[in-house]
Amino acid sequence: MKTTHEHIAEQSEALKDADPREILHYALAEVDKIAISFSGAEDVVLIDLAQRAAKKLNKRLQVFTLDTGRLHFETYEFIEKVRQHYDIDLEILSPDAEKLQAFVKQKGLFSFFEDGHKECCGIRKIEPLRKKLVQLDGWITGQRRDQSPSTRSHVDVIELDEAFGTEEKPLVKFNPLANWSSKQVWEYIRMFDVPYNALHERGFISIGCQPCTRPVLPNQHEREGRWWWEEATIKECGLHIKQL
Template sequence: MSQDRTPAAAPVDAAFEAKIERLHAFIDEIAKRHARIKLASSLAAEDMVLTHAILSRAAAIGIFSLNTGRLHAETLGMIDRVRERYGYEIEQFHPQADAVEAYAKAHGLNAFYESVELRKRCCEIRKVEPLNRALAGVEAWVTGQRREQSVTRAELHEEEHDAARNIAKYNPLADWSEGEVWAYLAMYDVPVNPLHARGYPSIGCEPCTRAVRPGEDSRAGRWWWESRDSKECGLHVTTSTIQFAPNATPTPASA
C-alpha cells in the first residue's frame, strides 16, 4: 500500500481561528460588493476551502470548474462529492471541440511537451478560452491562489484588478500556508481530492501533472519539464492591487 502523503495540518490556535474569521468576513464582504461573482475551482485543496466557506455560509458566489477534457478521474469525481455534501452543482465549462481537434491535427494531441509555446497554446484552448466564457458578464472572480505555491505567485495580493477582463479578482488565501489549508479542511471535514494523498499538492490536467518529490515546491509537479518561471497557463493576468479591510470600500493601491 502506498504511503499517505497528505500534508500536515497547522496547529489550530487563536491566531489561526482569527484567520478563519477573517476569511469568512472576506467572503461575506466580496459577495456583498458584487451582484455577479464566481469562484473558479480546480477542485483541489485550496478551492475546496473556498467552496466550503462559500456554500456553508450561503454566500452569493457561483462556483464553476474548467473541464479540460484531460482531467484525472479523481478530479472529476470531486464534482459528485460536492453535490453529495452540499447539494450544489458545480457548473462546468468545456473547450471548443473544433479548436481541440485543430490543435491535435496540426501539432499532435500531446504537442505541449515539445515547447512552452505549444503548451501555452493548449492551455489557451482548454482553459483560457473556457474561462473567458465562464466569466462573461460577471463583475469579479475568486481564486484559490497562494503566495507560497511558487515563485510566480510570490507577489500575489488578496485583491487585484484583472486587466485582461476588466473585472475585480480576489485571492482570499493569498497569505495562507499549506498547513493552514489542511487544518481548515480537517476542521470542517471538507471533501478532498484523493490525489493529494498520493503526493499531488497542485492538480491540473493528467498528462501535465505528476506527484512532487520531498522538498519540491507545491507546483513542481505542474509542467515539470519546464523552468520554474514559466509555470502558469495564462489564466492569471492582473495589474493593479487593492488592500482588503472588512466593510471598507476597495481603493486601488499605489503603483
C-alpha cells in the same frame, strides 16, 4: 462596487490581514455577478467558507470549474463529490469542440512536450474561462502567495483582473486565501471534513491535467509537479497572469 484602481487598492489594503470569511462576505455582498473558480483543495475551502457567508446574505453561491478533457479520473470523481457534498449548481466549462479538434488534428495529443503548454492551455482553459468571466463582475480564486514564489508572491486579497478585465468592463478578483499557507489549508480540510482529491494521498499537491502533472518528492515545491519539462520559474497556464 466601485472598480477604480484607487478604490480597489484601498479595499485591498483595508482587508489585507482580514480573515478569509470577512473577505468572502465582503465579496458576496458587494458584487452581484460573482462566482468561485473551483479546481483544487484551496477552492473547496473557499466553497465551504463562502457557503456560510452566502446563507447569511440569502444569496445562491455560483461555482464553476474547467474540464479540459485531460483531467485525471480521480479529479472527475472529486468534482462530483464536491457537487453532491455542498448541493451546489456546479457549472462545468468545456473547450470549444471545433478549435480543440483542429488543434489536436494538427499537433496531436502531446505537442506541449515539444513547444510548451501555452497553446494547449489557451484552448482548453483560457478561452472557456474568458467566455465565463465576460458574464461576471467578479470572481473568487484560491490563489495563495506561497504557491509560486516567482509568479504569486505579490497576490493581493482584492485586485483588478488585468488578464481578463478591460477598461470598458472591469473585473474584480478576490483572493481570500492569499495569506494562508498550504498547512493552514490542510488543517481546515481535516478539521471540517472537507472533500479533497484522492490524488493528494499519492504525492500530488498541485493538480492539473493528467499528462502535465506528477507527484513531487519530499521538500520539492508544490508547483514543481506541474509542467516539469519547462523552465522551473514559470509555472502558470495563464489563468492568473496576462500572457495569452
